[in-house]
Amino acid sequence: GQNIDQPTEMTAxxxxxxxxxxxxxxxxxNGLFWYQQHAGEAPTFLSYNVLDxxxxxxxxxxxxxxxxxxxxxxxxxxxxxxxxxxxxxxxxSNYQLIWGAGTxxxxxx
Amino acid sequence: IAGITQAPTxxxxxxxxxxxxxxxQDMRHNAMYWYRQDLGLGLRLIHYSNTAGTTGKGEVPDGYxxxxxxxxxxxxxxxxxxPSQTSVYFCASSDSQGPTDTQYFxxxxxxxxx
Numbered sequence: 373g374q375n376i377d378q379p380t381e382m383t384a385x386x387x388x389x390x391x392x393x394x395x396x397x398x399x400x401x402n403g404l405f406w407y408q409q410h411a412g413e414a415p416t417f418l419s420y421n422v423l424d425x426x427x428x429x430x431x432x433x434x435x436x437x438x439x440x441x442x443x444x445x446x447x448x449x450x451x452x453x454x455x456x457x458x459x460x461x462x463x464x465s466n467y468q469l470i471w472g473a474g475t476x477x478x479x480x481x
Numbered sequence: 482i483a484g485i486t487q488a489p490t491x492x493x494x495x496x497x498x499x500x501x502x503x504x505x506q507d508m509r510h511n512a513m514y515w516y517r518q519d520l521g522l523g524l525r526l527i528h529y530s531n532t533a534g535t536t537g538k539g540e541v542p543d544g545y546x547x548x549x550x551x552x553x554x555x556x557x558x559x560x561x562x563x564p565s566q567t568s569v570y571f572c573a574s575s576d577s578q579g580p581t582d583t584q585y586f587x588x589x590x591x592x593x594x595x
Binding site: 414459468472 | 525539586
């Protein structure tokens with residue numbers, strides 16, 4: 373079956389760095405997406421990886437290892453506004469997104 | 482402002498009633514999607530449409546129907562609502578259903594079926 377695993381909740385300190393891991397198993401693979409979702413709001417796109425390696429975008433970076441079925445989202449210089457859920461989603465061979473349950477990130481001052 | 486709108490924002494519905502959730506996008510995207518989001522679960526695809534006039538079933542289509550008469554609108558209908566359909570429903574769109582096409586989400590509809 374198809375499955376996405378990511379931690380349920382993480383806590384980090386303002387100004388620090390946090391890494392959110394995601395492992396996936398899908399029928400075929402057409403890329404890995406990360407979305408941010410603030411409480412009560414819609415998910416918003418953060419990053420897309422289809423090739424192995426690190427993609428950097430400002431304070432956020434995303435890494436992919438296709439051979440290991442593994443990705444992580446790295447958030448640097450954490451700000452209070454980064455408190456949100458981070459959703460990992462893998463695109464399968466039918467171009468449909470398979471979503472993880474999300475990781476709730478709590479930022480403490 | 483370009484984007485996706487959904488209506489209503491929230492709704493409380495008696496079991497057995499028929500309900501249509503509305504979704505409209507003005508980005509001229511070809512593909513549209515309906516998801517439900519439940520606590521502790523990932524977003525689950527209900528139905529999708531690759532282009533106007535076509536629809537397809539997602540992971541959890543039972544009890545739901547959709548239509549895509551034009552590019553902009555993609556309504557979701559619950560023919561006879563049941564309590565297990567209590568959820569937050571998100572509509573999304575993308576330029577096409579391809580690997581690099583980012584999905585953009587509407588603000589969601591919070592539905593409670595009693």
